[in-house]
Amino acid sequence: MTPICFDEYLKFLADDGNYVVITDENVAALYPLGPAKKIVIKPGEEHKNMQTVLEIYNQLRDMNITRNSKIFAVGGGVVCDIAGFVAATYLRGLNITMMPTTLLSQVDASIGGKNGVDFGGLKNIIGTFRQPKEIIIDPKFLRTLSPEQMTDGLAEIVKIASVTDESLFEILEDEDLSSLNGEYLWGVTQIIALAADAKTNIVRKDVLENGIRRILNFGHTIGHAIELSCGVSHGVAVANGMLISTKINERFFEGSRKVGERIEQLLRKINCPLDLKISTEEFAEKIKGDKKRESSFIRFVVVPKIGCAEIKKINVDRLIEMIDAVC
Ligand SMILES: NC(=O)c1ccc[n+]([C@@H]2O[C@H](COP(=O)([O-])OP(=O)(O)OC[C@H]3O[C@@H](n4cnc5c(N)ncnc54)[C@H](O)[C@@H]3O)[C@@H](O)[C@H]2O)c1
Ligand SMILES: [Zn+2]
Secondary structure: OOOOOHHHHHHHHHHOOOEEEEEEHHHHHHOOOOOOEEEEEOOOHHHOOHHHHHHHHHHHHHOOOOOOOEEEEEEOHHHHHHHHHHHHHHHHOOEEEEEEOOHHHHHHHOOOOEOOEEEOOEEEEEOOEOOOOEEOOOHHHHHHOOHHHHHHHHHHHHHHHHHHOHHHHHHHHHOOHHHOOOOOHHHHHHHHHHHHHHHHHHHHHOOOOOOHHHHHHOOHHHHHHHHHHHOOOHHHHHHHHHHHHHHHHHHHHOOOHHHHHHHHHHHHHOOOOOOOOOOHHHHHHHHHOOOOEEOOEEEEEEEEEOOEEEEEEEEHHHHHHHHHHHO
């Protein structure tokens, strides 16, 4: 991660004609992105698909982009995921710099090199691993986020803290998170730095997610199914996925009630809606399509103690029964 702010970077971009900025309409309307070539996509998860990728390929071709050109992704997790995929595949790979503009993308989506798009009603089912050249995090972008968008990012921070770092979890428990926004830059910067470091440390140990990196999927098997079947944001879906996972851990694996309570309290503190009406039937199919599934079982992350995670191999049908039992 490079400690350089966006304003400085814009000056640099202005001098270098070899960049293409990929952003979305909302970010382009809020921020001056300088004279660099730009590709502006439609915002939202519903546009995180191959159609958008093909449109970007077309524009890159029309711009005569060459292999020494660089992509500069400025946006939330959707822009980071799509631009990352484009950079990994166009001309067999272009360098990409990530400039994440939501809290969620600053602590999670821009870090670790996973990219991709949704396909066939399933989340992130097409994608690659390719590390960005740089990630530039400027908390000033958070000033234009809504409270709900802050909650989304905080939900991923709760996830990272739950599985890797009890001291970060305690900071979140103690901190007045209502004042945590782009105006209160010192507090938010500290928390972003801790969460981003915690994620980076795990990714370094297991770049291609064959082992320990899987713990970062806490709440995601169920969360992705909720995101697609209930149409809620990624952070809210993951928060509900974490809550259901803690209930499964308590009910079926003798998990501690105290741990589940602490996670639930923190999710309530960040104003996460946790009372979604979830019909298991509706998203059982999505869980069956989860890309982390291996033949008939799935690796399911539970948190036996804050800051630690365990991966359980569970038969997919059994997992659906467990979800049904606790929802
Ligand atoms: N690759 C990974 O490792 C990884 C990790 C976590 C999440 N993700 C993905 O990230 C996505 C969610 O990311 P997200 O929550 O950032 O969603 P998003 O990219 O859809 O952004 C949310 C909204 O905020 C707007 N926005 C962006 N920056 C803004 C700013 N500074 N001010 C005001 N509005 C702004 C966007 O236009 C969009 O409307 C999901 O698709 C998820 O799968 C990927
Ligand atoms: Zn996530």
